[in-house]
Amino acid sequence: MNIGDAARASGVSAKMIRYYEQIGLIPPAARTASGYRNYSDNDIHILRFVRRARDLGFSVAGISELLGLWRNRSRQSADVKRIVQAHIAELRQKIEDLQQMADTLQVLADCCAGDNRPNCPILADLETVNGKAPKT
């Protein structure tokens, strides 16, 4: 299987497959006599694992940890769970931050006439620090 076929089979682009190999996330692929990368079914399996983990928002470092546990038959599911729960916590934190931004902006947008006049409470807010009047 060429890298293009592996990309189509796994959902990971050829560029990214090479990148993942380069940074050591996945093992170096076998090569044909002419230097083409050659992928086995097991390699595709690994690539799919990586793809799925990325879709779930894991960083490359996180995927590396998960791959290690996946390969390790004497792993403890508690280790996997710990990684996943830490990641969930990060996601929830990001969600909270973004939600806070969106809420603030929504309030400002609701206060803005949105017409052809220059007066705008949004810009007025942006002049301030943390949404409060500046000391000056």
Next chain:
Amino acid sequence: MNIGDAARASGVSAKMIRYYEQIGLIPPAARTASGYRNYSDNDIHILRFVRRARDLGFSVAGISELLGLWRNRSRQSADVKRIVQAHIAELRQKIEDLQQMADTLQVLADCCAGDNRPNCPILADLETVNGKAPKT
């Protein structure tokens, strides 16, 4: 006012101030005879605007647009509102994506015993494509 003072007064690090100047987000600062950047109260005002906009998640490109409107006294508040609402939509989209990830992971984590045995539904899921069984 030196760049350090400006940084403390605006909440934007000196490093970032230089960077914003370099990429043209803010105008080049005045200089003293010896080459030090010199900031006026108005410059601080601009920096605070930038800081607040970043806190609300705007990209540098977005801030550039907002700054343009801020400076333009004949602006129309509708233009500001449009930019802000587009940004709110982006934020909500990101929130939704992250929420989807977190929900999926939470379900998996809840199914995982988290003990010293290797069996783990999380890893089992990661082997699949989009959470469904692979074609193979």
Next chain:
DNA sequence: CTTGACCTTCCAGCGTTGGGAAGCCCTACC
């Protein structure tokens, strides 16, 4: 043999921030 699609490597960039090196300037203190 030619064409076109594929593969290879390497280099550079995106956006935002932090870190550090080498060297100049300013203030304070002796």
Next chain:
DNA sequence: GGTAGGGCTTCCCAACGCTGGAAGGTCAAG
């Protein structure tokens, strides 16, 4: 006046996770 220390200057590098392109080799079909 000399010196120590902090602050300033510019420049380069690193991070994250890719993405694009250039230059060139390989393979299969016509």
